[in-house]
Amino acid sequence: MDFLNAETLLECCRKQNIPISGAMLARETSLGSCTKESVAERLEKAVQIMRDASHDPIENPKTSIGGLIGGEAQKVRRYAEANGSICGSSLTKAISYGMAVLEVNATMGLIVAAPTAGSAGVVPGVLLALQEEYELSDETLERGLLNAGAIGYILMRNASVSGAEAGCQAEVGAASAMAAGAAVEMLGGTPEMSFHAASLALSNLLGLVCDPIAGLVEAPCQSRNAIGVANAFTCAQLALSGVTHPVPFDEMAEAMYKVGRTLPFELRETAMGGNAGTPTGCALNCGKCK
Amino acid sequence: MNFISLFDVIGPNMIGPSSSHTAGAVAIALLARKMFQEEVRKVTFTLYESFAKTYRGHGTDRALLGGTLGFSPDDRRIPDAFQIADELGVAYSFVADEETKTNHPNTVDILLENGEGHTLSVRGESIGGGKIKIVRINGIDVEFTGEYSTLIVKHTDKPGVIAYVTQCLSECAVNIAFMRVFREEKGAVAYAVVESDEEITDHVLEKIGKNQWIEEHMLIQM
Numbered sequence: 165m166d167f168l169n170a171e172t173l174l175e176c177c178r179k180q181n182i183p184i185s186g187a188m189l190a191r192e193t194s195l196g197s198c199t200k201e202s203v204a205e206r207l208e209k210a211v212q213i214m215r216d217a218s219h220d221p222i223e224n225p226k227t228s229i230g231g232l233i234g235g236e237a238q239k240v241r242r243y244a245e246a247n248g249s250i251c252g253s254s255l256t257k258a259i260s261y262g263m264a265v266l267e268v269n270a271t272m273g274l275i276v277a278a279p280t281a282g283s284a285g286v287v288p289g290v291l292l293a294l295q296e297e298y299e300l301s302d303e304t305l306e307r308g309l310l311n312a313g314a315i316g317y318i319l320m321r322n323a324s325v326s327g328a329e330a331g332c333q334a335e336v337g338a339a340s341a342m343a344a345g346a347a348v349e350m351l352g353g354t355p356e357m358s359f360h361a362a363s364l365a366l367s368n369l370l371g372l373v374c375d376p377i378a379g380l381v382e383a384p385c386q387s388r389n390a391i392g393v394a395n396a397f398t399c400a401q402l403a404l405s406g407v408t409h410p411v412p413f414d415e416m417a418e419a420m421y422k423v424g425r426t427l428p429f430e431l432r433e434t435a436m437g438g439n440a441g442t443p444t445g446c447a448l449n450c451g452k453c454k
Numbered sequence: 455m456n457f458i459s460l461f462d463v464i465g466p467n468m469i470g471p472s473s474s475h476t477a478g479a480v481a482i483a484l485l486a487r488k489m490f491q492e493e494v495r496k497v498t499f500t501l502y503e504s505f506a507k508t509y510r511g512h513g514t515d516r517a518l519l520g521g522t523l524g525f526s527p528d529d530r531r532i533p534d535a536f537q538i539a540d541e542l543g544v545a546y547s548f549v550a551d552e553e554t555k556t557n558h559p560n561t562v563d564i565l566l567e568n569g570e571g572h573t574l575s576v577r578g579e580s581i582g583g584g585k586i587k588i589v590r591i592n593g594i595d596v597e598f599t600g601e602y603s604t605l606i607v608k609h610t611d612k613p614g615v616i617a618y619v620t621q622c623l624s625e626c627a628v629n630i631a632f633m634r635v636f637r638e639e640k641g642a643v644a645y646a647v648v649e650s651d652e653e654i655t656d657h658v659l660e661k662i663g664k665n666q667w668i669e670e671h672m673l674i675q676m
């Protein structure tokens with residue numbers, strides 16, 4: 165069994181009365197020549213890595229190789245503990261996890277690209293925080309990863325998840341769409357709701373440029389992961405409430421790709437424009453990278 | 455289009471910070487080491503274009519050295535690769551060549567030496583998401599990914615050599631997924647690259663080694 169876009173995936177879900185995660189699992193076991201058990205085993209490993217990367221920097225912060233980040237996840241957590249949080253406890257936790265993963269990534273630690281290294285904080289940030297806040301089972305968490313994987317696969321196949329090709333909207337934007345769709349399924353929403361959440365998430369970050377200071381996966385990447393988390397929370401909340409996006413996901417994916425292709429070269433991971441192109445960004449480039 | 459797996463999206467599991475500049479670099483070097491099949495005493499990395507410009511900030515240097523030491527892209531020892539190489543007595547150096555143009559911005563040449571005159575030069579490209587291609591062996595343009603079990607046969611470009619290789623594979627019941635032959639010029643050194651979905655038994659090598667025109671073979675198991 166296979167699906168090439170959201171439309172055929174949703175048809176599959178309707179006909180067989182299965183969630184998005186079920187369809188993705190069926191695709192993986194039928195085409196990827198692996199068993200349900202081996203998929204579960206690999207997902208469990210991914211969850212373990214995600215969990216470590218979400219927690220370690222909160223206990224033991226480290227400075228990144230490029231020196232632009234380090235300690236942010238712990239700051240967010242400590243402020244919330246001392247003063248309460250503006251975003252509420254679930255979102256604050258999710259943001260701190262997402263930022264922690266980027267910190268691990270920037271210090272040459274072990275992460276799971278989801279879908280890329282630069283956007284690796286969004287999916288674990290959202291999914292792990294929801295699991296804790298709603299006391300969800302590991303099985304539900306793994307269904308979330310399958311759902312996120314299905315959405316990411318469609319974007320990888322029909323659009324792009326590369327910052328160099330289509331900007332940050334293709335990395336953090338894609339990760340945010342994946343996390344939003346997964347959150348909906350984990351909290352009991354329908355496959356259609358998952359794709360409304362994913363469409364809203366892509367739409368909200370449409371046009372976001374990739375402008376890493378000094379070409380490093382540090383700033384603004386880390387705080388972009390925080391915004392990817394917050395966007396996923398918002399869009400999942402909207403979709404679960406019955407809010408829809410007028411443009412179907414497959415058309416949003418194409419729109420994202422087209423917008424990405426029209427972004428100038430300077431705003432696609434070349435470290436020449438945006439944050440990287442400011443006088444301060446340039447100065448950091450010469451000081452840190454050479 | 456190649457099959458995109460769940461674990462291409464939720465994955466790879468990797469040491470950061472960059473799938474192309476870190477994980478891909480480890481994968482290229484690990485493949486080169488598997489091809490060398492001997493102890494590495496000295497290694498020289500020549501980095502081009504984007505690799506040359508940003509290798510330090512992305513840990514590309516430690517990633518390449520880690521791969522040469524046999525580490526996979528998710529090995530937590532990668533950040534300590536310099537120290538581990540020093541302890542093992544593996545000499546290493548990095549050359550950043552920002553002038554030469556290459557086909558892909560993330561390109562590296564790896565020269566492996568065993569200290570007793572045996573060398574292997576491999577050019578790799580990191581093509582995104584941790585995926586890689588080997589595009590040159592000892593100066594000859596080739597192309598393979600290391601995602602399948604791969605048999606590389608260095609031979610003299612003579613009639614019948616390829617038929618001999620496929621005969622050996624057939625006798626050992628190896629199903630060929632892809633096969634390509636690369637050569638510098640007619641009658642000179644050539645490389646046959648065979649990729650298979652399944653394990654290629656070592657037994658094939660014994661048979662293949664018996665042909666007078668076959669100089670060397672390398673086997674990388676999936």
